Amino acid sequence: MSLAIDVRGLNKSFGARRVVQDVDLALEAGRICGFLGPNGSGKTTTLRMLCGLLTADSGHGQALGFDILREAGEIKRRTGYMTQRFSLYEDLTIAENLRFAARAHELDRGRERVDQAIARLGLEGRRNQLAGTLSGGWKQRLALAAATLHEPRLLLLDEPTAGVDPKARRTFWDEIHALSAQGLTVLVSTHYMDEAERCHEIAYISYGRLIARGTAAEVIAASRLVTLRAEGPGADRIAGELAARPGVESAAPFGAALHVSGTDRAALEAAIAPWRRAPFRWSEVPPTLEDVFIQLMGQAQDNAA
Structure with a gap:
């Protein structure tokens, strides 16, 4: 197994607030990992430490075979x-933005690369459109x-698809999977559960601590949740009353229905008995x-509180 990311004990503080606490993360090359957690x-701090935009206060490891602190x-x-x-x-066109990026990276065959990127992401008909006039989905493709x-x-x-319509999100994820199939390793933060399920694996961070890791099926199994649907x-209107009952770890409306979850089946059954x-x-x-x-967020303690 070739690891694109292999870091241990990452820590980062801003003033008195410890934003990232002892995070360990290993990700195999060519995999897509969904990074989830409350705002x-x-x-974001972890992503920036991995790519060298921020320096960890402590911890060690490698990304792409290079030391995250020294290289x-x-x-x-x-x-x-x-x-x-x-x-x-926003005051440059799609093509001008990409040509600028090519020069910034000092790429050879810059014009050819730009033309290929425009064709691959379906931007041909808009290549001369100002970026500032694009909708969210087209800006996402350009980015x-x-x-x-x-x-x-x-x-x-x-969070690349925040505020983007479902069709544009699907197109975006199709491209991410195509890039992954070519060997690109992807770490993506998202709040969308359907996107998390499209990842090869997921990692859940709760106020600085990594508390769940694995495939979607593995994370669900490890939760030991029992879920009852009303x-x-x-x-859906009895969620508040049920959430306060012993044994209920989460009570969340799903449309007109209600999901009530807990890890103690007997306590959960007793909680819903009046209903x-x-x-x-x-x-x-x-x-x-x-x-x-929802259960993990309910257990989380805000480290800024």
Whole structure:
């Protein structure tokens, strides 16, 4: 197994706040890893330490075979990084932005690479359109083209599809999987559960600490959750009452239905007993990845509090 990322004990503080705490992460080359967690949990800080934009206070390891502390420049040259906010020049066209990126990376065959990137991401009809006039989905394609123009071996994506419509998200993920099939390693932070399920594996960080790791199926199994689903008129409206009952670790509406989860089956059954009556219908369902992450978020303690 060839590891693209292999780091141990990463720590980073800003003032008195410890943002990343003893994070260990190993990721095989060519894999897509979804990086999940509440806002403010240290996802962006971890991504920036991995690619050399931030220096860890302590810890050690390698990315792409280079030491993250001593050889950050080598890692930067081989990494593509797509920020959460669109960061290209809005007063330049698509083609001008990509030509600028090619010059910044001092790439050979710059014009050829730009033409290939535009064709690969379906940007031909818009190559002369100003970036500032693009919709969110087209800006996303442009940003991905710029981040991969220098043919990186590692791609870091910080919530790349926030605010993008479902069709554009699917197109984006099709391209990510195509790049992964060519050997590119991808670490992507996201809040979308359907995107997490499209990753080869996932890592969940809770206010600086990595607390869950594995495939989606492995993370669900490790949670030991029992999930009961309530349907019927007003089922979603009893979430607040049930959430306060002993044995209930999460109670979350799913449309007009309600998922109630806990790890103690007997306590969970006792908690829902007053509502085991008409008009509610109860059934046990397999826990979803969203059930697990709602549970994990409920257990998390904000390290800024």
